[in-house]
Amino acid sequence: MDAKNCFHCGIEIIKKDEIIYDNKSFCCNGCKTVYEIFSQNDLSCYYDFEKAPGATPQEIKGKYDFLDDEKINTKLLEFQEETTNIVSLFIPHIHCSSCIWILENLQKLQKGVSTSQVNFPEKKVRITFDSSKTSLKELVYLLSSIGYEPYISLENFETGKKNVDRSLIYKLGVAFFCFGNIMLLSFPEYFEVEEFWINQYRGFFRWLIFALSLPSFLYAASDYYISAYKSIKSRMLNIDIPIALGIIVMFVRSTIDIVLDYGQGYFDSLTGLVFFMLLGKLFQQKTYNFLSFERDYKSYFPIAITKLNSDGTEIPIQVYDIEKADRLLIRNQELIPVDGILISDTTSIDYSFVTGEAIPIEKKSGDKLFAGGKIIGSVIEMEVLFSVSQSYLTQLWSNDIFQKKIDQKHKTITDKISRYFTPILLLLAAIVFIIWLFIDVPTAFNVLTAVLIVACPCALALTAPFTLGNVLRIMGKQKMYLKNAMVIEQLAKVDTLVFDKTGTITSNKKSAVEFVGNELSLDELSLIKNAMRGSNHPLSRKIYDFLPNVPKVEIQEFEEITGKGIIAKANDTTVKIGSAFLLGIIDEEMSQQTKVYIKINNTFKGYFVFDNQYRKGVIELFDQLSNKYELKILSGDNEGEKETLQTLLPKTTELVFNQKPEQKLEFIKHLQEKGKNVMMIGDGLNDAGALAQSNVGISLSENVNVFSPACDGIMDASQFSKLGYYLKYSKNAMRTIYMSFGLSLLYNLVGLSFAISGNLSPLVAAIIMPLSSITVVSFVTIMSNYYAKK
Template identity: 75%
Template sequence: MNTQNCFHCGNNIVKAEEIQFDEKSFCCTGCKTVYEIFSLNDLTCYYDFETAPGATPQDIKGKYDFLDNADIAEKLLDFNEEHTQIATLYIPHIHCSSCIWILENLNKLNQGIAASQVNFHEKKVRITFNSGNVSLKEIVLLLSSIGYEPYISLENYENKKKEVDRSLYYKIGVAFFSFGNIMLLSFPEYFEVGEFWIEQYKGFFRWLIFALALPPFFYSAWGYYVSAWKSIKSKMLNIDIPIALGIVVMFVRSTVDIAMGYGQGFFDSMCGLIFFMLLGKMFQQKTYNFLSFERDYKSYFPIAVTKILSDKSEEAIQVYDIQKGDRLLIRNQELIPVDGILISEKTAIDYSFVTGEAVAIEKKSGDKIYAGGKQIGNVIEMEVLHSVSQSYLTQLWSNDVFQKHFDRKYKTITDTISRYFTPALLLLAFVSFGFWIFRDVTTAFNVFTAILIVACPCALALTAPFTLGNVLRLMGYRKIYLKNATVIEQLAKVDTVVFDKTGTITTNKKTSIIYEGTPLNDYELKLLKNALRGSNHPLSRRLYDFIPNQEKSETSHFEEIIGKGIFATADAHTIKLGSSQFLQHLSENTHKKTKVHVEIDGVYKGSYVFNNQYREGLEPLFDKLSKKYNLVVLSGDNDGERKILEKMLPSKTTLVFNQKPEQKLQFIENLQKEGQNVMMVGDGLNDAGALAQANVGISISENVNVFSPACDGILDATQFSKIGYFLKLSKNAMKTIYMSFALSLLYNIVGLSFAVSGNLSPLVAAIIMPLSTVTIVSFVTIMSNYFARK
């Protein structure tokens, strides 16, 4: 009987209910409507990714009326500011490439949606929209109308526990039960015990073995069939094809053996194969989950935020120590690490890290401010509404807007090998089967199955991600926090290292500071200290700590001009601090020292002279790096310390002074045009452009909550002297990848040689396959840990 399938969802159509539209058949009005929506919006290429990928839309009339309540809808929003709202929705139906494609093109279905991004593994979509044009309820209804109804639970929405998928454990349990019992029932035939294995019961036990083999074949191994079928449909051969083919061949051959009375077949080997492969899969899943946990745990930013204590004193604390109800002090250019309520009179917040739009939004006292915003202008106070969400900060850091895109050579190698591996494996299996079938039928089937199983390139595919994941974890332990695994590969390619001077090779700790000029009275010191309170510049922070404690007061105006200085107004007095060019008082060329000049009410008062203290281990670090890398010190200061640096640093070090932020970026770009791979190490404040331009940008963190999304890594200032160690560890990580590639290929060659010659049974092959994964994982773990300790 001919059955017609729905063009949209693929379900069988009852003839009486068939709906014809545009020369296509649909099972219901809902599927036809979805197709019409896609057609009208020129999105029919949705069906090119996979045949019948859609889901049948459900009748949801009135189901989401509760979203008309603004208070309820607010709870589902990650971000809600003026014309930009962000919501993350869980969509259980996400299952294939076409799902990703349509969900990331929602903006074509509704102009109010600015962007949408799918997290395939968690089945979530993050939607950025304008509530003035489209409401959250309308978005949910739109998703439901095209077959992607979200699951919404307001109960403990923010902290709901993820459901644990135990299906793999059940499959392993079923396979193990059948494997053990089939082995037990097969012992008499193994040993040919005639007295026990009475002829009249032989058929019964063989069909009992057949019955026991059915659950593993149809349930435990089902995932391999689905994966293989999808791979064939997409015309891309993956490794599950030979595995599924091997299982099916063993099942059919064994069934024929029992039916024809030739023997009990290979059901014991088949169940053992499924059991050991699933066991290997579980091991791989566990190792990835472990790495993921380590990465999540270590992905917090080692940045600090200033907490205001009950006695009005200030204390720098780590972001993960923030608790609900704490009062925080946020300076100019600092990241707001948590949602909170603005206590200060007013401020401007730049949410470009979240929305990609660098438009400052005015806020007044009592307004809610969101994590991820950057405070612009005068220092503010805020009260914390929630403890910090490290995953949210990591998400900001990993925003696609700030990602750098590089070719990944190791991935190309893996893809190339995988692309040709499966076809070559299938060809070898069929040729070997053809060779053996005329000599020994049993051996032919054994060889065919063993080849399909033993040559599994799972270990090959696991090599690069596991190695880099483990190195990412090891670096996290040593207080360098990298954005992603790609950064390790880029670190391995670096041949030029550029250092900022102030706040990078110099420390922000209290050093020798001398005041030169007209003595400042207590009131003037108070004005000065309160003006400095809002700045995050390394010199400002050091000077703020140097000036004795003063009564705190509000500055009515605050402006910090990057690379120049501060202009502030307090108690009707104007205060200017910064370079001599900014104050238009002295020529920097006549005074070759690092200075911060002071002007109050238009009258020049004097300057604070900094005798910079260089970081511990600077000289040994540069000596070591100079043997393998080109070194550059790039500074916005004058060249007053050139002679000191020339004595301290290797003679080949390039020293460049008087560089504005845009000139630093241009300098990096020029090095790259010469074919150099550049790593920039800066403090993240004046160096944001240079950090973004460099192949690898590393931001130094030292009790300052300055967050540069363009940086590829954050280095704890205490680990500055270990930069050479991290560069070498990255090179060794790439070396480990190539070594494990060779080991995995060697394993496949040896295994295949035994399989082709008929000296390897399918069961042994099934045991060896997960062992190869264990071997590779153990090898890369041992080698990366060895290089880390070296």
């Protein structure tokens, strides 16, 4: 009678333990329960992705009682605000598409879970849940009940230690040991030293070689068998199938040679093959780890924060220079870069960066503030609890909530090639093998193995991610910080550039400001300057820097109306600072210059007038870009600068003024409806909607901690004149990808031609495979660095 396998986990069922439910066989009540849970919650398509993908749930009663302790929970949670909690859990059992699917649908299994995102390479799931409806302990028990028990080590959380997977290093060591010793023992065969091979010694050494090959065949190469098995099981052919098949064919053929005394077999080639393939795998792993390190710790936001010295003076510092116990000044719309304690009386915080929900949360003095929150309202002071984590900020910026749907063309190319490559390769290998069987049987096995190995498209799979990762790193060094590698492809497609005016093509300089109106008293200057202290708008920062040092005044009420201005109140005195529209003023000369008007207690006091200073190199930049791109200026200001801009910029540049934030967004949308690929460059304040709508949104950073979560990149303001360079470099990056695709395909074609003709041994094929990866990586590194310097 045929043995049955568990429908859920796939293990063989002992007849007496078999449990029948819903006409399906299960090995235990745990697997049956998981199936029941999935069926009752309309999640039974979990089993459609892969046959028997689950794990047998373990008995864990009482194991996680420590999660009832609030102090321990606080250490495990990475975000905890009101009822919204976020936790990242390490799930060792994550291994296939079914795992990803079920773990990203936890909200259907557990009330209170809003989102769950899987990081497949790190085997982690990041869960956002409502603590009033469920708890961390309940989540852990749920995960365990469906076969995904998390690994929780308090030591890891308290000391920051990480478990390092060294299995590949161990397998490489075993493969090298076996390969080296088998080569040594094979020397007499190589040199045909007949005197040495007398009677029983030949057989003894051959069986010794066979024994030495077993650790390499069974242990060192095991990852290829497992991957190939899972691939066949899920009916999705991957590139490990021909490799595993090649190794098995070579082992079987060599074993037959020894057993039937045909010769010593090809165990030297077999162990050499495994060693060189693992060496290539290690190289690829180190390459990805290097890029990940560069991304997390070097290509983070080029933002600064205002630090308060002990004497109260304000100094801008880079976020990575923040230390524990520092006192920081955070203005309206600025991001909180670190966890800390609120020192000011009250504030409102928008945690949409973290949770995706823009519902302000009220905080009072002494409350804990989490990194990733955005201040709404008056300026605050806070004390730092921990130094900044760049990788955490990067994670927030790359939150799936803010991701745009991007057409990943190069990925499609890789996927198509990989999808058809394996079945075509297997068919080709079978045909060549059959033909060679009629010509020369021993050579047929060598040809089969060489074809299976040499055609592995490892270099093909490596080319796109490595090229884009390297370009991302180089752009980061050039002070253009992109959210992810996909943005590079979008940059290469751009054909229309839309610029904001104030704070984007103009720069902040004290000499550019003048006050026109009644002389202001010290109290009025104090009120205006302290109101401006909480704003990050470029004009506000100019006025704040222009005004003299004045005593500090506590602002009781503060409101910044996007695109209009500020309304603030202190000691029963109300000040309005902003556009003529906000203050209800009709200015006959308002079209001549950029102005910011002042009203105190409904009495008009005058206005600040700006002689805009354009960024260095802006004229040359626009002349350069006008040859290849459509250029637009989209400004919320009046038309006072229109004549100046028409003189400075190319005649083809379209100038649009008096645009509210929602009008800017509609303008971008209208261009896209015409089939344009639009890049928007703004300051991230009034332009947030337009940045999000555009195909590529770039926020300009000038010593401020402000940017839109939906922007695709942040450019240091000092590099504004290099915008044309970034755009050209992105096009060259895509050209490099296509060139390296061609190079890796050429490698495969040349290698296959030699393998099919029988002129390529399996060992040489194994050496060529990692060499092709090294060549392609070297090529894209050289080319991307060449284009970077060009």
